[in-house]
Amino acid sequence: MLDTIYQSIIAGNAPKAVEGVQQALEAGHPPGEILNRAMIAAMAEVGRRFEAQECFVPEMLIAARAMQEGLKVLRPHLVAADIKPVGKAVLGTVKGDLHDIGKNLVGMMLEGTGLEVLDLGVDVSPEQFVEAVQEHRPRFVGMSALLTTTMPGIRATIEALEEAGLRDQVTVMVGGAPVTQQFAEEVGADLYAPDASSAANRAKAALETA
Ligand code: B12
Known part of the structure; x- marks a missing residue:
């Protein structure tokens, strides 16, 4: 089957x-x-x-x-039913990148932990991430990149969040097939996860230690 x-x-x-x-x-x-x-x-x-x-x-x-x-x-x-939102997560695939299956799965699993997920879709520019954070004040910002050529969009978005004075207010999560723990550390992300269920577990752990 x-x-x-x-x-x-x-x-x-x-x-x-x-x-x-x-x-x-x-x-x-x-x-x-x-x-x-x-x-x-x-x-x-x-x-x-x-x-x-x-x-x-x-x-x-x-x-x-x-x-x-x-x-x-x-x-x-x-997605487990009847969970009260414990916070918000803004999620998107970075600029120039149209892959969304993995991001969508991460969104579903985050919803399963009780987070309200605001999905910005694909091809999301650093400015769009910043605007969404300003508007929704999420606890998490999740970025997905599936192409080696679009990975720099993660760094650019983190820099844009810094410039807007928002970096300290959010936990930045990153992932996607070419993204690694080492890359996440290099660009100054807070969390990396190799798959959707570990993304949810790490988000949950971050919420519990907050
Ligand atoms: C499906 C697919 C497409 C589809 C996408 C459809 C869609 N709606 O997403 C289409 C046909 C559009 C496509 C287009 C292209 N693709 Co493509 N695609 C794939 C493929 C086969 C599968 C990706 C996928 O969905 N995997 C399944 C999901 C579940 O896995 P995932 O995305 O990795 O996500 C998991 C984790 O990474 C993690 N994760 C993901 N995001 C996030 C985010 C956070 C915050 C966290 C914590 C975790 C996390 O959790 C997820 C779930 O467990 C991959 C091959 C591969 N091995 O990845 C190539 C692949 C990514 N594509 C590739 C290429 C080259 C392209 C094109 C450039 C092809 C072309 N010549 O046009 C274009 C680029 C278009 C663009 N601008 O984005 C290459 C990339 C090579 C590279 N190193 O850069 C790959 C690796 C194929 C290959 N082996 O060469 N593609």
Whole structure:
């Protein structure tokens, strides 16, 4: 069953991916297992094929659509219901970068910890992050970058927050496939997480020690 989801995402067959997720949930598979073993694994395989030039951007795009449709079904099961907001998080993919699957997952998992998530979407400039922080006064600012060429957007945003006098008021979280703990430290971020569930755990820990 998990293999059907995995194959459907790679093939970009959204209806079949959706059906697979529904069936796996009905059969009692834990949502985290469906997510990690079938869905994220499929996107990793698509990335590998792209790198090996076995597939190209259109295939990557339809695979991403199938993933997003499947996630819509999984979402209510990942996000615990009836949680009172414990604070806000502003989240976005940095300027020039259109990848949003990982960011969306991080958003869902943060919601699961009780944070209210304000998603700025993709291609978010440092100025847009600053404006959102001014307007919403969040506890966390999360930035996602999937391209080595857009990673500098993280540093630029942290600098813009400093210039606006807002840096000390927020906990900056960063992530995305090319982002590392070392990079996070170099650019002066507060938190790095390699995946969505550890992002939620680290945010929770930061809230508890505050
Ligand atoms: C799907 C995909 C696309 C889709 C994106 C659709 C969408 N709506 O997101 C499309 C087709 C649009 C696309 C386009 C491109 N892509 Co692309 N894409 C991918 C692919 C296959 C999967 C990404 C993904 O969704 N992974 C699944 C999610 C769940 O994982 P994730 O994003 O890493 O997120 C997790 C963690 O990183 C972390 N995380 C993520 N964000 C955050 C944020 C915070 C705050 C925290 C704490 C944690 C965190 O938690 C997440 C969940 O666990 C990757 C391959 C890969 N291995 O990453 C290439 C990849 C990222 N793409 C790549 C490239 C080159 C491109 C293009 C330049 C291709 C082109 N020639 O046009 C364009 C660029 C477009 C742009 N300006 O952004 C390269 C990047 C190479 C590099 N080193 O820079 C990759 C690595 C493929 C490859 N192996 O070469 N892509």
